Amino acid sequence: MKIAFSGITWSVGDRRILDSLSLTAESGQFTGIVGPNGSGKSSLLRCLYRALRPDAGSVALDGQDIHAFSRRELAAKLAAVLQESLAECHFTVLEMVLMGRYPHHGAFSSMSWEDLSCARRSMQAADLVGLEDAPFQTLSGGEKQRVLIARALCQNSPALILDEPTNHLDIRHALSLLGQIKRLGLTTLAVLHDLNMAAAFCDQVFVLEQGQVAASGPPAQVFTPELLRTVFGVEAEVRSENGTAQLRFLGPSSRAGRP
Template identity: 85%
Template sequence: MKISFSGITWSVGGRRILDSLSLTAASGQFTGIVGPNGSGKSSLLRCLYRALLPDAGSIALDGQDIRVLSRRELATKLASVLQESLSECHFTVIEMVLMGRYPHHGAFSPMNEEDMNCARRAMQAADLCGLEDAPFQTLSGGEKQRVLIARALCQNSPALILDEPTNHLDIRHSLSLLGEIKRLRLTTLAVLHDLNLAASFCDQVFVLAQGKVAASGPPAQVFTPVLLRHVFGVEADVRTEGGTAQLRFLGPSSMASQP
C-alpha cells in the first residue's frame, strides 16, 4: 500500500500551513515525518484521514484517490493513532481494542473468535495482557496510548498512520512498540518528535519546514548538523553506527534559518 501526497496545500486564518507539499510513503516501509512545531506535520496526516480538506492537491492509496472511498473503505485500508483525548470514554480495554474490527463488519455486529484473536494479538504486542477488563478511563496516559495503538493494530489495515505514537510512553514501550510495528512491515507513516527514535526505526524521513519538504531520504543521510541547525535551531553532534545515525544535542543554535 503506497501513500502519495501530490501538491497538498492547506491554509487557515490566512496562514498557509501546507504549501504545495508532495511526498510518498513507500509500500511496506516505515516513513517518518519530522519537523519543528508548526511545520505542518499533523495537518498533513489530518488531510490523509480526511479530518481536513486540502485547498489543492490530491492524496492516493496505491494510485486510488482517497476522495472516492467511503469512510468504511478508507478504514479498511488505513488505521490511525491520533492525538486524541478519551479520558471520559466508558469502555473496558478489550472493548476499546475491538473497535478496530468495526470497519470489517460494522459497529453493531457481534464479534467472532477471529476478532477476539486479533484483539489478543494486538494487546500482546502493546503489552496490555491482564488489563482486558480494566476501565479505559482509569489507565495512565501511557497505558491509554498503548490501547489506542493496539486498536489500530487490531484493525488489520495494510497502512498505519501514527501521530506522535510515543506520546506518554516510557522508553521501554517506545522501543518495543516501534520495533513491533516495523517488524509487521506495514506501510507506516509516523509523525515523530524524537529524532533518535526516527533515526533508529524509519526507513526514510521527510523533514518539514514551513509547510514544505526541506529534506528527505534515509535518516543517516538526512540528519546532518547543518540541517539540524537550520531547520530545528539546535547544534548537534551526529555519529553513525551500523548505518544508524545517533544524535547528541548540544544546545540551541544562534544561526537557525530555513535552508
C-alpha cells in the same frame, strides 16, 4: 499500500500551513515525518484520514483518491493513532481494542472468536495482558496510548498512520512498540518528535519546514549537523553506529535559520 501526497496546500486565514507539499510513503516502508512545531506535520496527516480537506492537491492510496472510498472502506485500508484525546468513555480495554474490528463487520454483526483472538494478539504486542477488564478511563496516559495502538493493530489494515505514537510512553514501551510495528512490514507513516527514534526505525524521513519538504531520504543521510542547525535551531553531533545515525544535541544554535 502506497500513500502519495501531491501538491497539498492548506491555509487558515492568511496563514499557509501546507504549501504545495508532495511526498510519498512507499509500500511496506516505515516513513517518518519530522520538523519543528508548526511545520505542518499533523495537518498533513489530517488530510490523509480526511479530518480536513486541502485547498489544493490530492492524496492517493495506490493511485486512487482517498475521497473515492467510503468511511468503512478507508478504515479497512488505514488505521490511525491520533493526538486528539478521547472524550470520556466507559469501555474496558478489551472493548476499546475490539473497536478496531468494526470496519470488517456489517452494522449488526457480532464479534467472532477470530476478532477476539486478533484483539488479544494486539494487546499482547502492546503489553496490555492482564488489563483486559480495566476501565479505559482509569488508565495512565501511557497505558491509554498503548490501548489506542493496540486498537489500530487490531484493525489489520495494510497502512498505519501514527501521530506522535510515543507520547506518554516510557522508553521500554516506545522501543518495543516501534520495533514490533516495523517488523509487521506495514506501510507506516509516523509523525515523530524524537529524532533518534526516527533515525533508529524509519526507512526514510521527510523533514518539514513551514509547510514544505526541506529534506528527505534515509535518516543517516538527512540528519546532518547543518540541517539540524538550520531547520531545528540546534547544534548537534551526528555519528553513525551500524549504519544508524545517532544524534547528540549540544544546545540551541545562535545561527539557526536559513540565510
